[in-house]
Amino acid sequence: MPYELFIGLRYLKAKRKSAFISIITIISTAGVALGVMALIIVLAVMTGFEEDLKEKILGTNAHIVVLKSNEGIGNYSALIDRLKGFKGVVAATPFIYSQVMISSGKSVSGVVLRGIDTNTDPQVTNLHKSLTEGKLSDLDGKAPAPLVSVDLPRPGLIIGKELAKNLKLYVGDMVNVISPLGNITPLGMVPKLKQFRVVGLFNTGMFEYDSTLAYVSLGEAQSFLGLDNTVTGIQLKVADVYKTGDIARLINRELGFPFYARDWMQMNKNILFALKTEKMVMFIILTLIVLVAAFGIASTLFMVVMEKTKDIAILKSMGATGRSIMRIFVLEGLIIGIIGTAAGVFGGLLVASNLEPIVGLIQRLTGFELFSKDVYYLDRFPSQVVPSDVLLISVTAVLISFVATLYPSWQASRMSPAEALRYE
Numbered sequence: 057m058p059y060e061l062f063i064g065l066r067y068l069k070a071k072r073k074s075a076f077i078s079i080i081t082i083i084s085t086a087g088v089a090l091g092v093m094a095l096i097i098v099l100a101v102m103t104g105f106e107e108d109l110k111e112k113i114l115g116t117n118a119h120i121v122v123l124k125s126n127e128g129i130g131n132y133s134a135l136i137d138r139l140k141g142f143k144g145v146v147a148a149t150p151f152i153y154s155q156v157m158i159s160s161g162k163s164v165s166g167v168v169l170r171g172i173d174t175n176t177d178p179q180v181t182n183l184h185k186s187l188t189e190g191k192l193s194d195l196d197g198k199a200p201a202p203l204v205s206v207d208l209p210r211p212g213l214i215i216g217k218e219l220a221k222n223l224k225l226y227v228g229d230m231v232n233v234i235s236p237l238g239n240i241t242p243l244g245m246v247p248k249l250k251q252f253r254v255v256g257l258f259n260t261g262m263f264e265y266d267s268t269l270a271y272v273s274l275g276e277a278q279s280f281l282g283l284d285n286t287v288t289g290i291q292l293k294v295a296d297v298y299k300t301g302d303i304a305r306l307i308n309r310e311l312g313f314p315f316y317a318r319d320w321m322q323m324n325k326n327i328l329f330a331l332k333t334e335k336m337v338m339f340i341i342l343t344l345i346v347l348v349a350a351f352g353i354a355s356t357l358f359m360v361v362m363e364k365t366k367d368i369a370i371l372k373s374m375g376a377t378g379r380s381i382m383r384i385f386v387l388e389g390l391i392i393g394i395i396g397t398a399a400g401v402f403g404g405l406l407v408a409s410n411l412e413p414i415v416g417l418i419q420r421l422t423g424f425e426l427f428s429k430d431v432y433y434l435d436r437f438p439s440q441v442v443p444s445d446v447l448l449i450s451v452t453a454v455l456i457s458f459v460a461t462l463y464p465s466w467q468a469s470r471m472s473p474a475e476a477l478r479y480e
Contacts, residue, residue: 080356085396087349088453092400093407095342095449096441100408102335103445104438109331110297112262113324115182116269118149118291119300121323122307125314128286136290142310144294144303147179150287152277157234158215158270163223167215167270169233171277171287180293183214183258183271189227190214190256195273211276212255216266220257229254233270235281250280292317346453349396350460353389357464361385361471368471378469385465386458393457397450405446411439 122129122139129135129150136148152171157164174192178184184192195212210230215223225231235248252272260266278284294303300319307317321328361368368381407414415437 080352080359081392084349084352084356085392085399087352088346088393088396088457089400089403091342091345091347091349092397092449092453093404094345095339096401096404096446097408097411098338098342099335099445099449100404100439100441101411101437102331102338103442104440106328106331106335107440108438109262109327112260112265114297114320115186116260116262116265117320117323118180119294119297120145120292120304120307120317120319121289122292122311122315122317123289125316127314128283128288129290130286132287132290139290139292139307142303142307144296144299145292146295147176147293149173149176149180149291150274151177151289151291152274152281152283153288154235154237154277154281156236156270158219158223159232159234160223160225160229165219165223165267167219167268169235169277170269170271171274171281172271173274177291180291186258186260187214188217188257188259192256194255195271195276210251210253211272213252214256214258214271215254216269217257217259218263218267219270220254222267225254227254227257233280237281248280248282252276343452343456346456350393350456353392353457354460354464356392357385357389357461358467360388361464361468365471368468381471382465382469385468386461389461389465390454390458393454393460396457397453400453401446401450404449405441408439408441412437 122135132150136150139145139148150173152169154169154171155166156169157166159165172183172195174195178192192214195214213231213233215225220226223231230251230253233250233252237248258266258269258271272280274287278286292303294300297320301321304317304319304322308315311317371381
């Protein structure tokens with residue numbers, strides 16, 4: 057063991073008369089540990105929320121959408137076959153997209169109507185998995201009235217849980233779907249209106265989707281909107297969701313105008329950018345905790361240097377160089393930082409891995425609901441530890457601790473033996 061390390065370790069064990077320095081050392085170590093722990097927990101929670109949001113976005117939307125400028129896509133079967141030939145594309149399905157109004161009794165709501173192919177849509181999206189009532193295949197047939205009545209069978213409609221709550225609808229209820237793109241008559245533009253029967257409800261966990269989306273079969277959407285045999289676009293599923301940008305650019309290059317492809321990151325770039333920015337800002341803010349602890353390390357070293365003035369003078373008289381003296385105190389400060397970082401990493405990983413039961417315990421003990429599932433639309437408290445984040449936090453904490461040791465260690469290395477021993 058190098059003598060600089062040996063002496064640095066010995067200096068961590070303060071004598072009884074220097075107990076105050078030991079207390080400051082413990083506080084500095086605890087400060088680093090708390091800062092690292094807070095960083096790991098907060099970034100794990102933010103990563104968990106981000107991944108949960110991505111999962112919900114990708115569950116409702118396709119990885120890539122192929123559209124045609126200013127018009128629908130005819131002969132879409134041939135285009136689907138061509139798109140399936142691109143490397144990385146796993147499945148494809150046509151869809152129709154239009155803004156309509158849904159009315160039920162005195163309640164009216166504007167929604168996005170999606171026409172889907174019930175046979176191929178489950179290969180691309182997870183709509184079928186988010187259904188709480190009904191089946192996707194119910195869209196294909198005419199939905200009969202729930203009770204014996206004079207009502208004729210109506211085409212099926214699947215709506216979100218929040219939309220059903222707003223319009224006070226249940227499975228089996230009848231609604232009017234109104235399209236503003238109506239027919240031109242001598243009296244002007246007359247909106248199209250058609251009656252549908254609610255055959256299913258879905259719950260994606262995202263209020264925006266659950267309150268504004270409604271699904272019908274592809275054929276019914278074409279008939280209602282007067283699209284003949286055309287569709288709005290083609291939805292694609294790819295093998296790697298983080299390579300969608302490359303695949304979309306390849307599709308744009310190969311298909312050319314008037315076709316264009318957009319991936320899920322482009323379509324949701326605002327919210328993804330906001331999450332990434334928020335995560336970065338939180339990292340910077342919480343790093344200040346470690347920075348404050350680093351000032352404690354610097355203060356500890358200054359006091360140790362003042363206390364060990366005589367020792368420094370003796371070491372220099374025995375032939376120790378200024379660089380060796382500096383190394384002693386740098387190692388002492390680094391040991392404090394490394395111990396604090398290790399304790400923080402252990403505590404942070406322990407809490408982040410058991411965050412849901414810990415939150416549940418706090419809620420039971422305090423009686424205060426910290427995490428309302430009705431507000432956040434999450435069935436669990438998301439927490440995901442990313443090894444690269446833990447590594448970055450650890451390196452940052454140790455680096456800050458190292459920087460904090462430089463000035464007091466440099467001051468110790470410049471000390472003259474004669475000056476140090478003058479008053480001894």
